Amino acid sequence: MSDRPTPVGALLRAAPPDRLPEVVAEHLRRHHGAGRVEILLGDLTLTGLRPLLDVEGPAGDALAQRCFGSQRPVVDVAPDAHRTYLPLSVWGERLGVLVVETSPANGTGLTEHLTAAADELAVALRAADAITDRYRRAGRRERLTMAAELQWELLPGRSLGDERFLIAGQLQPAYAVFGDHFDWSLTGDRLTVTVLNGNGDGLEAAVLTTVAVNAMRNARRSGANIVEQAELASDALYARYGGDAHAATLLLEIDLISGRVEAVDAGSPRAIVAREHKSRTVTLEQQLPLGMFGDTRYETQRFVLEPADRLLVVSDGVHAATPAGRPPYGESALLTALRRTRLQPATEAVGTVMRGLREYHGDTEPEDDAVTVCLDWRR
Template sequence: MTAANRPPLPIDQAPPRPGRLILLVDASAAQRRLLARMLRRGGYEVIEAEGARQALQLCESRPPDLVLADWSMPDMTGPEFCAAFRRLPRSNYGYVVLLTSGADARTITEGIEAGADDFLTKPVAPQELLARMAAGERILRIEEELRASNTQLRQALAQLSETQAAMERDLREARKLQQGLVRARSGRFGGIEISLLLRPAGHIGGDLVGFFPIGEDRVGLYALDVSGHGVTAALLTAQLSVHLSGTSDQNIALRGALGPEDAGPAALACFFNTMMLEEMNTDTYFTMIYAELNHATGHVRMVQAGHPHPALQRADGTVTHLGQGGMPIGVFERPIFDEIDVTLAPGDRLLIASDGITEATTPNGRQLGNDGLEAVMRTNAFLNGHSFLESMAWSVSEYCRGERQDDMSAVLVEYRGTGQVIRLDDDR
């Protein structure tokens, strides 16, 4: 057949990338010329080597994309060449095809173990040669796309790491600011001592506790828990703290915005409920206990709005959980809140704890609950103030094996007017 009537060589549907380089390794000059002509017609750039060592030197100076090497070379076998080729430093993958006189199972196994990707049996048909090169092209394109994707992923991870580090710094500062919302961690009013615990589960949380003086013989104290966690909850607690701060021009309970003085703590819960529904465009709500304590008489008036039941521990060690629960703030237009009246006697203590304490859960799903809290109170009855709160926090963390998922907060009110220490009842 003459060159004029020879049919054109078939080209793979996906043409090779311009500049794709093939290294052709064969001791026979005639065989190299034949194969090189086929490959160049297929659109490849070809460099030639008559032996394995010359080929390896070319790979170091000009790394090829694909390699077509004879199994039998004067200075090295095909598998030996493959193993040496794989040891060369490369920035990308090199696809290796070995030319064999007959590829049996042993030959294929030996070549694959040495690093060969494909095999061609001599004599080589042009169509099969270009088809095998096209298959190698697809592998190389996939490898290049994966490498590009990995590069993009590394860049994205680096940017994400920088962003996360910046967020961590911001959250640490936000934690300091949020902790600063609790201006005083303890206070003494006559015979009454108040101690506070605020411990977010993460950097920032949605719990808030505090107290402020009202006149000469009364003090207001509060504990609230915003639904959810993170920035949204923290922002709402910050806004609520403004309304409960100690300055009379901002504190709702001090500036006369709740109506007559005898309106009681429930008026504050109603004010917040209206504010949440009418002024805030959010699905967030919160639970709260707000109490007004007469530190001269020990009388406490409080409102419970969905918050866990306050625990009253009398001087004899008995514990009573107060209240019926009430509804959360910011959910219903006409909520029902529970109003509680109780009088503390010397030696009594009142604990207002968040659900991060009562709902602390063991790894197998068992909650601490009111009974567990009562046990903690009895165990730590000989402690007072912050020592009691820290011991309680440690007990809760141990209960849930350090896997605490919610914020912990508490207000501890102790009537220590007579200097008595709460004691355990030996019969209990």
């Protein structure tokens, strides 16, 4: 009879979805001599890391933030103990950080074992997120509005990537967003990205966006191209609202092999390409927002990305923001913020752009919600 321990992945699959942290902590203590174990999850803004096991414990420290940002293990060596920080991520989605304290005498190869456990835990947490509230509650500093609840539930995630690309998105204000939204889907070498700005305020704007997003998903999952996706969503919105409400939308379909991009520009979101030290706004002919008129038809436009290009897509809450009568954020301040992201991955760049927007507002409350999506094409 084998004395080998049960693999942590098997233990996690057998555990109740809300008990994954305790299962992995017990496994690490029993088989790797771990002392303190903590699981830190990113909050809604991804600016803080909140503890799961000791909910009254401290938030993630500077080393945890470094691990989260770099997506690489960080080891803090002390005479009496080693503290290892390991990223929790799956398919490019950053979830948080696993923190494990061990004795210096535990030997070589420990980081590899801990990394394997972190990878199994990340997959399990991603799967469990839909069937327990524990992990979402940990990431909230305050209660969401009903509109924001709808929008966060509708998101595909906050980042996605592999060796070909990395894409990330962020909503602001996180706890009170209503009409702005983003969506993406990866099939083979085709990445479909949409950024929406549903008009109106509060819950009605969120419902409008929900209808538009699900209509486009319905078309996409039936094999429709982005023109057909836009037309089905426009028809669905017009059937519901009769032209009284609409959703400005930019739909993109990116070939991850060639860099060719097909676009349907149905409103206000803007696309900017950063190449080496220069940035340029992608010139597209704007067509009618989704749902403005019945039987609206759309046309595809095209542009091409080059290897190592960065594509930034922002809603009008970003590029058209004019706090206290200042010039629009998109005229020059947005490009300044984008230049600051040159050495950052897309997952960090969206935060830099949004912080720049908050700084631009100063003491003025934003009049609109905002979304930023950043794609790095790595080929």
